[in-house]
Amino acid sequence: MQIAKVRGTVVSTQKDPSLRGVKLLLLQLVDEEGQILPEYEVAADSVGAGVDEWVLISRGSAARQVLGNEQRPVDAAVVAIIDTVHVQDRVIYSKKDQYR
Protein backbone atom coordinates (compact mmCIF):
# COMPACT_ATOMS: atom_id res chain seq x y z
CA MET A 1 0.00 0.00 0.00
CA GLN A 2 1.03 3.59 -0.44
CA ILE A 3 0.42 6.56 1.84
CA ALA A 4 -1.58 9.35 0.18
CA LYS A 5 -3.20 12.66 1.10
CA VAL A 6 -6.76 13.41 0.04
CA ARG A 7 -6.70 16.42 -2.26
CA GLY A 8 -10.06 16.56 -4.03
CA THR A 9 -12.77 14.75 -5.96
CA VAL A 10 -13.57 13.60 -9.48
CA VAL A 11 -17.20 13.74 -10.64
CA SER A 12 -18.66 11.89 -13.63
CA THR A 13 -22.20 11.20 -14.82
CA GLN A 14 -21.44 9.21 -18.00
CA LYS A 15 -19.63 6.15 -16.70
CA ASP A 16 -19.63 2.41 -16.26
CA PRO A 17 -23.00 1.63 -14.58
CA SER A 18 -21.28 -0.20 -11.71
CA LEU A 19 -19.62 3.06 -10.64
CA ARG A 20 -22.90 4.79 -9.75
CA GLY A 21 -22.79 6.05 -6.19
CA VAL A 22 -19.06 5.45 -5.83
CA LYS A 23 -17.12 8.36 -4.33
CA LEU A 24 -13.96 9.00 -6.33
CA LEU A 25 -11.21 10.82 -4.47
CA LEU A 26 -8.16 12.44 -5.99
CA LEU A 27 -5.16 11.63 -3.81
CA GLN A 28 -1.54 12.65 -4.00
CA LEU A 29 1.05 10.16 -2.88
CA VAL A 30 3.27 10.88 0.10
CA ASP A 31 6.96 9.94 0.17
CA GLU A 32 8.88 8.15 2.94
CA GLU A 33 9.65 11.45 4.68
CA GLY A 34 6.09 12.71 4.61
CA GLN A 35 6.40 15.03 1.60
CA ILE A 36 3.56 15.28 -0.95
CA LEU A 37 4.57 13.93 -4.37
CA PRO A 38 3.20 15.00 -7.78
CA GLU A 39 2.14 11.37 -8.38
CA TYR A 40 -1.60 10.96 -7.85
CA GLU A 41 -4.28 8.30 -7.90
CA VAL A 42 -8.05 8.51 -8.32
CA ALA A 43 -9.43 5.91 -5.91
CA ALA A 44 -12.83 4.62 -4.81
CA ASP A 45 -13.50 5.53 -1.19
CA SER A 46 -15.68 3.57 1.19
CA VAL A 47 -14.06 4.48 4.50
CA GLY A 48 -15.26 8.09 4.46
CA ALA A 49 -11.97 9.95 4.06
CA GLY A 50 -12.02 13.76 3.98
CA VAL A 51 -9.81 16.38 2.32
CA ASP A 52 -6.30 16.69 3.85
CA GLU A 53 -6.52 13.35 5.67
CA TRP A 54 -3.78 10.80 5.14
CA VAL A 55 -4.95 7.42 3.92
CA LEU A 56 -3.66 4.07 2.70
CA ILE A 57 -4.44 3.11 -0.88
CA SER A 58 -4.35 -0.36 -2.37
CA ARG A 59 -3.91 -0.72 -6.08
CA GLY A 60 -4.53 -3.45 -8.61
CA SER A 61 -6.92 -6.36 -8.02
CA ALA A 62 -6.73 -5.68 -4.24
CA ALA A 63 -9.07 -2.70 -4.79
CA ARG A 64 -11.83 -5.14 -5.68
CA GLN A 65 -11.55 -6.89 -2.32
CA VAL A 66 -13.29 -3.95 -0.66
CA LEU A 67 -16.93 -4.81 0.05
CA GLY A 68 -19.07 -3.57 -2.84
CA ASN A 69 -16.17 -3.20 -5.30
CA GLU A 70 -16.05 -6.87 -6.32
CA GLN A 71 -17.51 -6.26 -9.80
CA ARG A 72 -16.36 -2.68 -10.31
CA PRO A 73 -13.64 -1.67 -12.79
CA VAL A 74 -11.59 0.13 -10.13
CA ASP A 75 -7.83 -0.31 -9.83
CA ALA A 76 -7.36 1.74 -6.65
CA ALA A 77 -9.24 2.03 -3.35
CA VAL A 78 -8.86 3.86 -0.07
CA VAL A 79 -8.60 1.07 2.52
CA ALA A 80 -7.73 2.97 5.73
CA ILE A 81 -7.59 6.45 7.26
CA ILE A 82 -4.20 6.75 8.92
CA ASP A 83 -3.85 7.64 12.62
CA THR A 84 -0.07 7.57 12.88
CA VAL A 85 3.02 6.76 10.85
CA HIS A 86 6.12 5.83 12.82
CA VAL A 87 9.58 5.56 11.24
CA GLN A 88 12.24 4.36 13.68
CA ASP A 89 11.58 6.50 16.80
CA ARG A 90 10.09 9.37 14.88
CA VAL A 91 6.40 10.19 14.36
CA ILE A 92 6.11 11.19 10.68
CA TYR A 93 2.37 11.84 10.91
CA SER A 94 -0.29 11.93 13.57
CA LYS A 95 -3.89 12.65 12.65
CA LYS A 96 -4.64 13.85 16.19
CA ASP A 97 -1.86 16.37 16.39
CA GLN A 98 -2.26 17.41 12.79
CA TYR A 99 1.48 17.63 12.39
CA ARG A 100 0.76 18.49 8.77
Add this chain to the structure above:
Amino acid sequence: MQIAKVRGTVVSTQKDPSLRGVKLLLLQLVDEEGQILPEYEVAADSVGAGVDEWVLISRGSAARQVLGNEQRPVDAAVVAIIDTVHVQDRVIYSKKDQYR
Protein backbone atom coordinates in the same frame (compact mmCIF):
# COMPACT_ATOMS: atom_id res chain seq x y z
CA MET B 1 -7.51 5.30 -11.80
CA GLN B 2 -5.68 7.90 -13.81
CA ILE B 3 -7.04 10.97 -15.56
CA ALA B 4 -6.40 10.99 -19.30
CA LYS B 5 -7.32 13.04 -22.37
CA VAL B 6 -8.59 11.33 -25.52
CA ARG B 7 -6.12 12.02 -28.31
CA GLY B 8 -6.88 9.58 -31.11
CA THR B 9 -7.59 6.02 -32.20
CA VAL B 10 -5.75 2.81 -33.02
CA VAL B 11 -7.14 0.61 -35.80
CA SER B 12 -6.30 -3.05 -36.38
CA THR B 13 -7.80 -5.79 -38.55
CA GLN B 14 -5.44 -8.69 -37.68
CA LYS B 15 -6.00 -9.18 -33.96
CA ASP B 16 -7.24 -11.43 -31.20
CA PRO B 17 -10.77 -12.45 -32.28
CA SER B 18 -12.26 -11.22 -28.99
CA LEU B 19 -11.23 -7.65 -29.87
CA ARG B 20 -13.54 -7.41 -32.91
CA GLY B 21 -15.80 -4.40 -32.59
CA VAL B 22 -13.86 -2.95 -29.66
CA LYS B 23 -13.05 0.75 -29.99
CA LEU B 24 -9.44 1.41 -29.05
CA LEU B 25 -8.65 4.95 -27.98
CA LEU B 26 -5.22 6.49 -27.63
CA LEU B 27 -5.15 8.57 -24.46
CA GLN B 28 -2.49 10.75 -22.93
CA LEU B 29 -2.29 10.89 -19.16
CA VAL B 30 -2.93 14.13 -17.30
CA ASP B 31 -0.89 15.17 -14.25
CA GLU B 32 -2.16 16.45 -10.90
CA GLU B 33 -2.17 20.05 -12.18
CA GLY B 34 -4.06 19.27 -15.35
CA GLN B 35 -1.09 19.19 -17.73
CA ILE B 36 -0.92 16.58 -20.52
CA LEU B 37 1.93 14.10 -20.02
CA PRO B 38 3.84 12.19 -22.72
CA GLU B 39 2.76 8.92 -21.06
CA TYR B 40 -0.08 7.30 -22.98
CA GLU B 41 -2.36 4.29 -22.85
CA VAL B 42 -4.37 2.51 -25.56
CA ALA B 43 -7.65 1.59 -23.86
CA ALA B 44 -10.90 -0.13 -24.78
CA ASP B 45 -13.79 2.32 -24.69
CA SER B 46 -17.39 1.45 -23.97
CA VAL B 47 -18.61 4.75 -22.51
CA GLY B 48 -18.48 6.63 -25.83
CA ALA B 49 -15.65 9.09 -25.14
CA GLY B 50 -14.72 11.57 -27.87
CA VAL B 51 -11.48 13.33 -28.82
CA ASP B 52 -10.34 16.01 -26.32
CA GLU B 53 -12.63 14.74 -23.53
CA TRP B 54 -11.12 13.93 -20.17
CA VAL B 55 -11.75 10.41 -18.93
CA LEU B 56 -10.84 8.01 -16.15
CA ILE B 57 -8.90 4.89 -17.11
CA SER B 58 -8.58 1.71 -15.10
CA ARG B 59 -5.63 -0.55 -15.73
CA GLY B 60 -4.81 -4.16 -15.01
CA SER B 61 -7.44 -6.81 -14.34
CA ALA B 62 -9.96 -4.03 -13.49
CA ALA B 63 -10.31 -3.38 -17.23
CA ARG B 64 -11.97 -6.77 -17.61
CA GLN B 65 -14.70 -5.85 -15.11
CA VAL B 66 -16.32 -3.64 -17.76
CA LEU B 67 -19.33 -5.42 -19.27
CA GLY B 68 -18.24 -7.25 -22.41
CA ASN B 69 -14.51 -7.17 -21.60
CA GLU B 70 -14.55 -10.19 -19.29
CA GLN B 71 -12.76 -12.48 -21.74
CA ARG B 72 -10.80 -9.88 -23.68
CA PRO B 73 -7.00 -9.45 -23.43
CA VAL B 74 -7.25 -5.76 -22.53
CA ASP B 75 -5.22 -4.21 -19.72
CA ALA B 76 -6.79 -0.74 -19.84
CA ALA B 77 -10.34 0.57 -20.21
CA VAL B 78 -12.11 3.92 -20.20
CA VAL B 79 -14.53 3.69 -17.27
CA ALA B 80 -15.90 7.25 -17.02
CA ILE B 81 -16.11 10.57 -18.88
CA ILE B 82 -15.13 13.26 -16.39
CA ASP B 83 -17.44 16.21 -15.62
CA THR B 84 -15.29 17.98 -13.07
CA VAL B 85 -12.02 17.59 -11.17
CA HIS B 86 -11.77 19.52 -7.91
CA VAL B 87 -8.48 19.93 -6.00
CA GLN B 88 -8.89 21.76 -2.70
CA ASP B 89 -11.10 24.76 -3.62
CA ARG B 90 -9.95 24.88 -7.20
CA VAL B 91 -11.68 23.48 -10.29
CA ILE B 92 -8.91 21.85 -12.34
CA TYR B 93 -11.26 20.78 -15.11
CA SER B 94 -14.90 21.23 -16.04
CA LYS B 95 -16.31 19.57 -19.14
CA LYS B 96 -19.10 22.14 -19.34
CA ASP B 97 -16.86 25.19 -19.29
CA GLN B 98 -14.23 23.52 -21.42
CA TYR B 99 -11.51 25.07 -19.32
CA ARG B 100 -9.11 23.19 -21.54
Add this chain to the structure above:
Amino acid sequence: MQIAKVRGTVVSTQKDPSLRGVKLLLLQLVDEEGQILPEYEVAADSVGAGVDEWVLISRGSAARQVLGNEQRPVDAAVVAIIDTVHVQDRVIYSKKDQYR
Protein backbone atom coordinates in the same frame (compact mmCIF):
# COMPACT_ATOMS: atom_id res chain seq x y z
CA MET C 1 -2.22 -1.48 -24.05
CA GLN C 2 1.04 -0.11 -25.35
CA ILE C 3 2.21 0.32 -28.92
CA ALA C 4 5.39 -1.60 -29.72
CA LYS C 5 7.57 -2.45 -32.70
CA VAL C 6 8.69 -6.02 -33.33
CA ARG C 7 12.48 -6.12 -33.12
CA GLY C 8 13.49 -9.77 -32.77
CA THR C 9 13.00 -13.12 -31.10
CA VAL C 10 13.99 -14.95 -27.94
CA VAL C 11 14.66 -18.71 -28.16
CA SER C 12 14.75 -21.14 -25.24
CA THR C 13 14.75 -24.93 -24.97
CA GLN C 14 14.90 -25.32 -21.15
CA LYS C 15 11.68 -23.67 -19.99
CA ASP C 16 8.33 -24.09 -18.33
CA PRO C 17 6.65 -27.00 -20.22
CA SER C 18 3.58 -24.89 -20.99
CA LEU C 19 5.73 -22.55 -23.10
CA ARG C 20 6.58 -25.23 -25.70
CA GLY C 21 5.65 -24.00 -29.15
CA VAL C 22 5.04 -20.42 -28.01
CA LYS C 23 6.67 -17.78 -30.20
CA LEU C 24 8.41 -15.18 -28.05
CA LEU C 25 8.97 -11.81 -29.68
CA LEU C 26 11.23 -9.04 -28.46
CA LEU C 27 9.42 -5.74 -28.86
CA GLN C 28 10.47 -2.17 -28.20
CA LEU C 29 7.84 0.23 -26.97
CA VAL C 30 6.84 3.23 -29.05
CA ASP C 31 6.12 6.64 -27.51
CA GLU C 32 3.14 8.94 -28.16
CA GLU C 33 4.93 10.60 -31.09
CA GLY C 34 5.92 7.34 -32.76
CA GLN C 35 9.52 7.19 -31.56
CA ILE C 36 11.06 3.86 -30.52
CA LEU C 37 11.91 3.74 -26.81
CA PRO C 38 14.65 1.71 -25.10
CA GLU C 39 11.95 0.01 -22.97
CA TYR C 40 11.21 -3.48 -24.27
CA GLU C 41 8.96 -6.42 -23.57
CA VAL C 42 9.27 -10.12 -24.47
CA ALA C 43 5.74 -11.18 -25.39
CA ALA C 44 3.96 -14.32 -26.54
CA ASP C 45 2.67 -13.90 -30.08
CA SER C 46 -0.34 -15.65 -31.54
CA VAL C 47 -1.40 -13.11 -34.18
CA GLY C 48 1.58 -13.76 -36.45
CA ALA C 49 3.44 -10.45 -36.17
CA GLY C 50 6.64 -9.97 -38.17
CA VAL C 51 9.80 -7.93 -37.64
CA ASP C 52 9.29 -4.14 -37.98
CA GLU C 53 5.52 -4.34 -37.67
CA TRP C 54 3.77 -2.22 -35.06
CA VAL C 55 1.61 -4.13 -32.61
CA LEU C 56 -0.44 -3.70 -29.47
CA ILE C 57 0.73 -5.52 -26.36
CA SER C 58 -1.30 -6.31 -23.29
CA ARG C 59 0.47 -6.90 -20.01
CA GLY C 60 -0.41 -8.54 -16.74
CA SER C 61 -3.19 -11.08 -16.35
CA ALA C 62 -4.74 -9.84 -19.64
CA ALA C 63 -2.03 -11.77 -21.50
CA ARG C 64 -3.62 -15.00 -20.31
CA GLN C 65 -6.96 -14.11 -21.92
CA VAL C 66 -5.47 -14.91 -25.33
CA LEU C 67 -6.67 -18.34 -26.50
CA GLY C 68 -4.10 -20.95 -25.50
CA ASN C 69 -2.33 -18.76 -22.92
CA GLU C 70 -4.81 -19.44 -20.10
CA GLN C 71 -2.40 -21.64 -18.13
CA ARG C 72 0.89 -20.18 -19.30
CA PRO C 73 3.19 -18.07 -17.10
CA VAL C 74 3.25 -15.16 -19.56
CA ASP C 75 2.81 -11.56 -18.45
CA ALA C 76 2.74 -9.99 -21.92
CA ALA C 77 1.09 -10.89 -25.23
CA VAL C 78 0.78 -9.42 -28.70
CA VAL C 79 -2.97 -8.91 -29.16
CA ALA C 80 -3.16 -6.97 -32.45
CA ILE C 81 -1.13 -5.93 -35.50
CA ILE C 82 -1.71 -2.21 -35.97
CA ASP C 83 -3.02 -0.80 -39.26
CA THR C 84 -3.13 2.88 -38.32
CA VAL C 85 -2.57 5.17 -35.37
CA HIS C 86 -4.37 8.53 -35.51
CA VAL C 87 -3.62 11.38 -33.09
CA GLN C 88 -5.90 14.40 -33.60
CA ASP C 89 -5.86 14.89 -37.40
CA ARG C 90 -2.46 13.34 -37.87
CA VAL C 91 -1.59 9.80 -38.98
CA ILE C 92 1.27 8.71 -36.71
CA TYR C 93 1.59 5.31 -38.34
CA SER C 94 0.10 3.46 -41.27
CA LYS C 95 1.10 -0.12 -42.01
CA LYS C 96 0.10 0.26 -45.66
CA ASP C 97 2.19 3.32 -46.34
CA GLN C 98 5.03 2.13 -44.16
CA TYR C 99 5.56 5.62 -42.87
CA ARG C 100 8.25 4.13 -40.70
Add this chain to the structure above:
Amino acid sequence: MQIAKVRGTVVSTQKDPSLRGVKLLLLQLVDEEGQILPEYEVAADSVGAGVDEWVLISRGSAARQVLGNEQRPVDAAVVAIIDTVHVQDRVIYSKKDQYR
Protein backbone atom coordinates in the same frame (compact mmCIF):
# COMPACT_ATOMS: atom_id res chain seq x y z
CA MET D 1 9.95 -10.04 -4.96
CA GLN D 2 11.90 -7.07 -3.72
CA ILE D 3 14.27 -6.82 -0.78
CA ALA D 4 13.20 -4.24 1.82
CA LYS D 5 14.22 -3.06 5.28
CA VAL D 6 11.64 -2.66 8.03
CA ARG D 7 11.53 0.99 9.03
CA GLY D 8 8.36 1.53 11.03
CA THR D 9 4.63 1.02 11.35
CA VAL D 10 1.35 2.52 10.16
CA VAL D 11 -1.61 2.56 12.56
CA SER D 12 -5.26 3.05 11.59
CA THR D 13 -8.55 2.58 13.43
CA GLN D 14 -10.98 3.66 10.68
CA LYS D 15 -10.37 1.11 7.94
CA ASP D 16 -11.73 -1.72 5.85
CA PRO D 17 -13.13 -4.21 8.41
CA SER D 18 -11.03 -7.06 6.98
CA LEU D 19 -7.86 -5.22 8.02
CA ARG D 20 -8.58 -5.46 11.75
CA GLY D 21 -5.67 -7.07 13.54
CA VAL D 22 -3.37 -6.84 10.54
CA LYS D 23 0.10 -5.47 11.30
CA LEU D 24 1.09 -2.88 8.72
CA LEU D 25 4.82 -2.29 8.35
CA LEU D 26 6.48 0.59 6.57
CA LEU D 27 9.41 -0.77 4.56
CA GLN D 28 12.01 0.91 2.43
CA LEU D 29 13.25 -0.94 -0.62
CA VAL D 30 16.88 -2.01 -0.89
CA ASP D 31 18.82 -1.82 -4.16
CA GLU D 32 21.01 -4.49 -5.77
CA GLU D 33 24.07 -3.31 -3.80
CA GLY D 34 22.34 -3.25 -0.45
CA GLN D 35 21.63 0.49 -0.26
CA ILE D 36 18.33 1.75 1.17
CA LEU D 37 16.17 3.49 -1.45
CA PRO D 38 13.61 6.27 -0.89
CA GLU D 39 10.96 3.99 -2.45
CA TYR D 40 8.76 2.45 0.25
CA GLU D 41 5.86 0.05 0.64
CA VAL D 42 3.32 -0.40 3.43
CA ALA D 43 2.85 -4.17 3.68
CA ALA D 44 0.84 -6.62 5.76
CA ASP D 45 3.14 -8.71 7.95
CA SER D 46 2.42 -12.22 9.16
CA VAL D 47 5.97 -13.54 9.55
CA GLY D 48 6.80 -11.35 12.57
CA ALA D 49 9.41 -9.04 11.11
CA GLY D 50 11.00 -6.43 13.37
CA VAL D 51 12.49 -2.99 12.78
CA ASP D 52 15.82 -3.02 10.85
CA GLU D 53 15.37 -6.58 9.60
CA TRP D 54 15.62 -7.27 5.90
CA VAL D 55 12.61 -8.98 4.37
CA LEU D 56 11.17 -10.07 1.04
CA ILE D 57 7.96 -8.39 -0.09
CA SER D 58 5.52 -9.66 -2.68
CA ARG D 59 3.25 -7.20 -4.41
CA GLY D 60 0.03 -7.43 -6.37
CA SER D 61 -2.35 -10.36 -6.14
CA ALA D 62 0.47 -12.50 -4.67
CA ALA D 63 -0.02 -10.66 -1.35
CA ARG D 64 -3.40 -12.35 -1.01
CA GLN D 65 -1.85 -15.81 -1.21
CA VAL D 66 -0.56 -15.41 2.35
CA LEU D 67 -2.78 -17.34 4.78
CA GLY D 68 -5.44 -14.99 6.16
CA ASN D 69 -5.03 -12.34 3.45
CA GLU D 70 -7.22 -14.06 0.86
CA GLN D 71 -10.09 -11.57 1.20
CA ARG D 72 -8.13 -8.54 2.32
CA PRO D 73 -7.55 -5.46 0.12
CA VAL D 74 -3.76 -5.62 0.49
CA ASP D 75 -1.40 -5.23 -2.45
CA ALA D 76 1.83 -5.96 -0.58
CA ALA D 77 2.88 -8.53 2.03
CA VAL D 78 6.04 -9.51 3.87
CA VAL D 79 6.62 -13.13 2.86
CA ALA D 80 10.05 -13.89 4.36
CA ILE D 81 12.66 -12.60 6.79
CA ILE D 82 15.99 -12.75 4.99
CA ASP D 83 18.97 -14.66 6.43
CA THR D 84 21.48 -13.98 3.67
CA VAL D 85 21.76 -12.37 0.26
CA HIS D 86 24.57 -13.63 -1.96
CA VAL D 87 25.61 -11.89 -5.18
CA GLN D 88 28.32 -13.77 -7.10
CA ASP D 89 30.83 -14.65 -4.35
CA ARG D 90 29.93 -11.73 -2.15
CA VAL D 91 27.64 -11.70 0.90
CA ILE D 92 25.54 -8.53 0.54
CA TYR D 93 23.64 -9.14 3.77
CA SER D 94 23.69 -11.58 6.65
CA LYS D 95 21.17 -11.32 9.44
CA LYS D 96 23.49 -13.16 11.83
CA ASP D 97 26.48 -10.93 11.34
CA GLN D 98 24.38 -7.81 11.11
CA TYR D 99 26.57 -6.50 8.33
CA ARG D 100 24.17 -3.57 8.20
Add this chain to the structure above:
Amino acid sequence: MQIAKVRGTVVSTQKDPSLRGVKLLLLQLVDEEGQILPEYEVAADSVGAGVDEWVLISRGSAARQVLGNEQRPVDAAVVAIIDTVHVQDRVIYSKKDQYR
Protein backbone atom coordinates in the same frame (compact mmCIF):
# COMPACT_ATOMS: atom_id res chain seq x y z
CA MET E 1 8.56 -10.95 -19.84
CA GLN E 2 11.89 -9.35 -19.13
CA ILE E 3 15.38 -10.68 -19.80
CA ALA E 4 17.51 -11.02 -16.67
CA LYS E 5 20.88 -12.39 -15.62
CA VAL E 6 21.21 -14.68 -12.61
CA ARG E 7 23.41 -12.94 -10.04
CA GLY E 8 22.92 -14.73 -6.73
CA THR E 9 20.56 -16.20 -4.18
CA VAL E 10 18.41 -15.14 -1.25
CA VAL E 11 18.09 -17.50 1.74
CA SER E 12 15.39 -17.36 4.43
CA THR E 13 14.30 -19.76 7.17
CA GLN E 14 11.48 -17.69 8.74
CA LYS E 15 8.98 -17.33 5.90
CA ASP E 16 5.55 -18.10 4.57
CA PRO E 17 5.21 -21.90 4.94
CA SER E 18 4.36 -22.31 1.26
CA LEU E 19 7.82 -21.04 0.32
CA ARG E 20 9.64 -23.99 1.90
CA GLY E 21 11.91 -25.64 -0.65
CA VAL E 22 11.54 -22.83 -3.17
CA LYS E 23 14.81 -21.61 -4.69
CA LEU E 24 14.93 -17.82 -4.70
CA LEU E 25 17.30 -16.29 -7.23
CA LEU E 26 18.46 -12.69 -7.32
CA LEU E 27 18.41 -11.51 -10.92
CA GLN E 28 19.44 -8.26 -12.53
CA LEU E 29 17.45 -7.08 -15.51
CA VAL E 30 19.09 -6.74 -18.93
CA ASP E 31 18.29 -3.86 -21.28
CA GLU E 32 17.46 -4.01 -25.00
CA GLU E 33 21.14 -3.83 -25.95
CA GLY E 34 22.23 -6.57 -23.57
CA GLN E 35 23.57 -4.38 -20.76
CA ILE E 36 22.97 -5.30 -17.12
CA LEU E 37 20.72 -2.81 -15.32
CA PRO E 38 20.69 -1.95 -11.60
CA GLU E 39 17.01 -3.02 -11.47
CA TYR E 40 16.67 -6.47 -9.91
CA GLU E 41 14.05 -9.04 -9.05
CA VAL E 42 14.04 -11.91 -6.56
CA ALA E 43 12.24 -14.73 -8.37
CA ALA E 44 11.23 -18.32 -7.68
CA ASP E 45 13.14 -20.72 -9.92
CA SER E 46 11.92 -24.09 -11.08
CA VAL E 47 13.80 -24.40 -14.37
CA GLY E 48 17.22 -24.86 -12.73
CA ALA E 49 18.95 -21.66 -13.77
CA GLY E 50 22.55 -21.10 -12.69
CA VAL E 51 24.64 -18.02 -11.93
CA ASP E 52 25.46 -15.90 -15.01
CA GLU E 53 22.81 -17.51 -17.19
CA TRP E 54 20.29 -15.32 -18.96
CA VAL E 55 16.68 -16.13 -18.23
CA LEU E 56 13.16 -14.87 -18.84
CA ILE E 57 11.16 -13.72 -15.84
CA SER E 58 7.40 -13.34 -15.61
CA ARG E 59 5.97 -11.01 -13.01
CA GLY E 60 2.60 -10.56 -11.40
CA SER E 61 -0.05 -13.28 -11.29
CA ALA E 62 1.71 -15.07 -14.18
CA ALA E 63 4.35 -16.27 -11.69
CA ARG E 64 1.69 -18.44 -10.07
CA GLN E 65 1.01 -20.27 -13.33
CA VAL E 66 4.27 -22.18 -12.90
CA LEU E 67 3.56 -25.71 -11.64
CA GLY E 68 3.81 -25.73 -7.85
CA ASN E 69 3.53 -21.95 -7.45
CA GLU E 70 -0.28 -21.83 -7.66
CA GLN E 71 -0.75 -21.08 -3.94
CA ARG E 72 2.53 -19.34 -3.24
CA PRO E 73 2.85 -15.60 -2.55
CA VAL E 74 5.40 -15.07 -5.33
CA ASP E 75 5.17 -12.18 -7.77
CA ALA E 76 8.08 -13.21 -10.02
CA ALA E 77 9.27 -16.51 -11.49
CA VAL E 78 12.00 -17.71 -13.83
CA VAL E 79 10.11 -19.30 -16.72
CA ALA E 80 12.89 -20.04 -19.24
CA ILE E 81 16.65 -20.26 -19.63
CA ILE E 82 17.53 -18.29 -22.76
CA ASP E 83 19.47 -19.87 -25.64
CA THR E 84 19.59 -16.89 -27.98
CA VAL E 85 18.29 -13.35 -28.31
CA HIS E 86 18.07 -11.97 -31.85
CA VAL E 87 17.43 -8.30 -32.59
CA GLN E 88 17.07 -7.58 -36.33
CA ASP E 89 20.01 -9.51 -37.85
CA ARG E 90 22.15 -9.30 -34.76
CA VAL E 91 22.68 -11.96 -32.08
CA ILE E 92 22.55 -10.07 -28.77
CA TYR E 93 23.14 -13.18 -26.69
CA SER E 94 23.95 -16.82 -27.26
CA LYS E 95 24.26 -19.22 -24.34
CA LYS E 96 26.42 -21.58 -26.40
CA ASP E 97 28.99 -19.01 -27.42
CA GLN E 98 28.88 -17.25 -24.09
CA TYR E 99 29.05 -13.91 -25.81
CA ARG E 100 28.74 -12.42 -22.36
